[in-house]
Amino acid sequence: MxxxxxxxxxxxxxxxxxxxxxxxxxxxxxxxxxxxxxxxxxxxxxxxxxxxxxxxxxxxxxxxxxxxxxxxxxxxxxxxxxxxxxxxxxxxxxxxxxxxxxxxxxxxAPLPQAVSLREFDALADEHTVMMRRAAGYWVGDRNWPAFRFASHTTILGPDEPIELPMTEPLDCGMALGCVIGRAGRDIMPEDADAYIAGYLLVNAWTIRDPLAASLRPRDRATSLGPWLVTPDELEYYRDDDGRLMLELRLRLNGRELARANTALMRWSFAELIAFASRDTMLYPGEVIVSGVATGGCLLDLHGDDGPWLRAGDEVVIECAELGQLRSPVGLGLELE
Incomplete structure (x- = not known):
């Protein structure tokens, strides 16, 4: 469905x-x-x-x-x-x-009120991980999964505008997410797929602040959608390791900037769920995010100097099996 x-x-x-x-x-x-x-x-x-x-x-x-x-x-x-x-x-x-x-x-957004957002860094290749780490941005460990909690209080849906910050640069972030549909703790990887209610496209909007001491991005908002696709519809796209083989595309103003195949995730969603549930409960409505794909943000493509998003831009993340997540960029009231 x-x-x-x-x-x-x-x-x-x-x-x-x-x-x-x-x-x-x-x-x-x-x-x-x-x-x-x-x-x-x-x-x-x-x-x-x-x-x-x-x-x-x-x-x-x-x-x-x-x-x-x-x-x-x-x-x-x-x-x-x-x-x-x-x-x-x-x-x-x-x-x-x-x-x-x-x-x-x-x-x-399919899930207008996400319980939480756990952002991993599983969809970036090792070269990108090293480049992001060298630039001072948060990345997970290269040898095992790690995540950060992203803000879940500003969730946007398909075609919903993302407002530019007043003075600082805004970046997009192409990712894949799964939504937890059952409560569980200390979930084993071989059991984790049963806890997934569905998959959806994710655009992780971040404010890039090169003057900050840590150079870490600050969450602006997260776009989810357009649909939550139940796992049974995607069984055909699983590889032998349980990873989904889905091609994601990022377009800016109609021009393709990046492609990423989710089969290249360094850990499967089952492994991410198992890690996230160690010694803690996961609840329905929590979102596990793959992390921004290699080339799926302007930081990867241009470095700390940009160019960044501008008013009037249109960012589209699409996948044949998951739909099209379109986001106009504009000036307006602060979201925070």
Missing amino acids: RLVSFIPPAGSTARAGVLLGDAIIDLAAAAALISEEAAAAQWDMLSLLRGDHPDATIAAAADIVQAVINVMGGADPSEAPLGEFNWHEGLTIGDTALVIPATQVRLV
Whole structure:
């Protein structure tokens, strides 16, 4: 499934949904197809991941999707070209639409309220790690996983603008993330995949301050999205070591700056989860970030002197299997 969070027409609160073809199944509205208990549950993404209600889980979301397909007569619109037919018209319970055209809603970050962000440095090659370390920026150890906690209080979604700092340079950061879907502690690598609810694209926005004594970046915000893709959809892309073989691309104003294949991660997500859970609990809604890919930030491409992002720029991270995470850059109010 491709799980999304969206603001419905004339709505103001994010709801959980599933992207199907060119439309979105409103899980809260369509839950009545499977049970009255599910229809009474809270259907936002964090509640779904935590399983706050026994009838509102990822497994229940899959049941709802199948129920909608059954109402349609068994045809799966995700297998047809987008816009080929308006299959979603007329799917209602009373006056409530079960399925809404994607063009009529606003997608927000799949997980608008991340519990935490742990940023590793697993997607940078050893040369890049050494270059970043020599420049004074934080990197993990080259021999085993290490992470830092990034700020999780400013989460942005697809097409949501990132505001420039008033005076300091802003950098982007192409990465892959997984979202924890089960609580666990001291998780073994061979068991860790069962704790992953899904994968999504990550843009780690950082303020570069070459005058700071440590030269460490400061978090500006993190963009997530556009979808949270459940692991079953990506099994075909696993290599023999359990790594996903996904190609990420970074574009600035339409020009490709970098590509990275996640098969080159120095540690798999299972190994990162095992490390992160040593002597501590991981909870649903926590995000494990691969770290910025080699060449996936302007620091890698240009060094400490930039050039950096400017107002009017457009940064796009894309992956054929995970969608397109587009971010306009602009001037405006401070985010902090």
